[in-house]
Amino acid sequence: MLRQLEERFATYEACRDYLASLRWPAGFVCPGCAGSEAWRMKRGLWLCKACRRQVSVTAGTIFQRTHLPLTVWFRAMWHVPSQKNGVSALGLQRVLGLGSYKTAWAMLQKLRRAMVRPGRERLSGTVEVDDTYWGSPEAGLIGRRTERKALIVVAAEQNGGGIGRIRLRRVPDLTKRSLQTFIAQVIEPGSTVCTDGLQAYKGLVHYKHDRRVQRDQKDGEHLLPRVHRVVSLLKRWLMGTHQGAVGHDHLDYYLDEFTFRFNRRTSASRGKLFWRLAQQAVQVEPAPFHTL
Ligand SMILES: [Zn+2]
Numbered sequence: 001m002l003r004q005l006e007e008r009f010a011t012y013e014a015c016r017d018y019l020a021s022l023r024w025p026a027g028f029v030c031p032g033c034a035g036s037e038a039w040r041m042k043r044g045l046w047l048c049k050a051c052r053r054q055v056s057v058t059a060g061t062i063f064q065r066t067h068l069p070l071t072v073w074f075r076a077m078w079h080v081p082s083q084k085n086g087v088s089a090l091g092l093q094r095v096l097g098l099g100s101y102k103t104a105w106a107m108l109q110k111l112r113r114a115m116v117r118p119g120r121e122r123l124s125g126t127v128e129v130d131d132t133y134w135g136s137p138e139a140g141l142i143g144r145r146t147e148r149k150a151l152i153v154v155a156a157e158q159n160g161g162g163i164g165r166i167r168l169r170r171v172p173d174l175t176k177r178s179l180q181t182f183i184a185q186v187i188e189p190g191s192t193v194c195t196d197g198l199q200a201y202k203g204l205v206h207y208k209h210d211r212r213v214q215r216d217q218k219d220g221e222h223l224l225p226r227v228h229r230v231v232s233l234l235k236r237w238l239m240g241t242h243q244g245a246v247g248h249d250h251l252d253y254y255l256d257e258f259t260f261r262f263n264r265r266t267s268a269s270r271g272k273l274f275w276r277l278a279q280q281a282v283q284v285e286p287a288p289f290h291t292l
Pocket residue numbers: 030031032033034035048049050051052053
């Protein structure tokens with residue numbers, strides 16, 4: 001399959017045309033004037049007939065001003081989502097034969113930005129919600145609020161006895177405002193939301209609220225079994241593939257990558273993962289190196 005991909009996207013032109021078909025499925029659209037007619041020029045440029053703007057298919061996407069050949073990007077888009085446990089920058093550098101670690105790292109950061117689908121739909125049905133943290137656990141520090149830990153809220157859909165789709169987000173605190181804003185943004189109104197007894201979840205409107213209060217500390221884990229499973233997989237992934245070396249400033253993008261992988265964990269087709277990532281890559285804003 002990798003050979004098929006390498007044959008199909010062996011040239012810059014093949015990659016460029018593929019991106020153009022994803023970006024402009026119904027034909028060229030000028031980002032300047034929304035004009036729909038253009039002349040094809042050399043070096044992958046389109047010239048808008050209406051405003052005479054020169055448009056590159058990669059402008060305004062994660063590939064904007066890239067120094068790497070598109071063929072290398074395509075191999076990365078194939079490799080990154082298809083590895084079950086994800087890829088570290090060092091691993092990607094090796095696979096693609098890149099000269100610098102920094103380049104591989106920046107590439108991964110950009111691909112992570114393409115792992116959030118713009119305008120994706122909300123979870124529905126019965127959804128468990130709970131919080132966790134990321135950071136070095138410090139002995140003697142008790143309590144959910146601390147400066148050095150990043151707080152993460154997790155929502156996991158119930159799918160029979162298993163887990164459906166998930167959403168993860170870093171929040172500044174565990175106030176009612178933070179938690180209920182998250183719920184409103186990721187869960188469809190009318191759904192059943194299962195939480196623990198935290199006061200901040202009280203007064204949820206537009207949802208059926210299933211509040212599960214811990215009676216016995218030892219059984220606490222099983223009150224929200226799906227989010228707890230997701231949290232343990234997340235931590236294992238951060239500790240394993242990335243050796244725990246994930247700073248708080250980049251954590252959001254790792255959460256996006258984890259979510260992307262998890263929600264497509266049963267997708268049998270690697271080709272579909274590649275297509276999805278490429279499709280989203282032309283929809284998200286470019287991220288200059290200094291912003292990574
Ligand atoms: Zn134009």
